[in-house]
Amino acid sequence: MMYNGANNITLIGMPGSGKSTIGVLLAKCLSLDFIDTDLLIQKRHGRVLQEIVDKLGYLKLREFEEETILSLCVSDTVIATGGSAVYSEKTMHHLQKNSMIIFLRVEKETLLRRIDNFETRGLAKAASQSFDELFFERTLLYEEYGELVIDCDKKGQEEILREIIVALHDAPTLRLP
Secondary structure (H helix, E strand, O other), X not given: OOEOOEOEEEEEOOOOOOHHHHHHHHHHHHOOEEEEHHHHHHHHHOOOHHHHHHHHOHHHHXXXXXXXXXXXXXXXXXXXXXXXXXXXXXXXXHHHHHEEEEEEEOOHHHHHHHOOOHHHOOOOOOOOOOHHHHHXXXXXXXXXXXXXXXXXXXXXXXXHHHHHHHHHHHOOOOOOO
């Protein structure tokens, strides 16, 4: 598989947008490997994300996220990033070099229905920042970096997968297995 010289697919979006779930299914459909960078961070540092935020601060979590993603050297892989990966220009440029970046867009109301534990989910945000502020701030970055935007509201997993796969097949320089 190839897209502009890249052979990975990277999923970006808010927590609760389905990056990990869709990522696993997409990797299975396309016979690719799968990596969830949040899990890599937790394994590397021996703590869940919320514990990192609570003990070391949200900026340390972002630093760990940047280090983890910059250390990735993979091919033929679907990568589900943490929601805050887009804060690091270095991280996003690294991913752009060898990935097609797909933004899984979900409306704020849908996220609030899906996720009831934003306060304990390990979000890399300032304690004073509201969810509305976080959503607005990140959405601008997701739109900036997303080469393909998939609207995931009111769609099931199969419909989202089908939409991604059709878009990938339609990409002019993409070769799928």
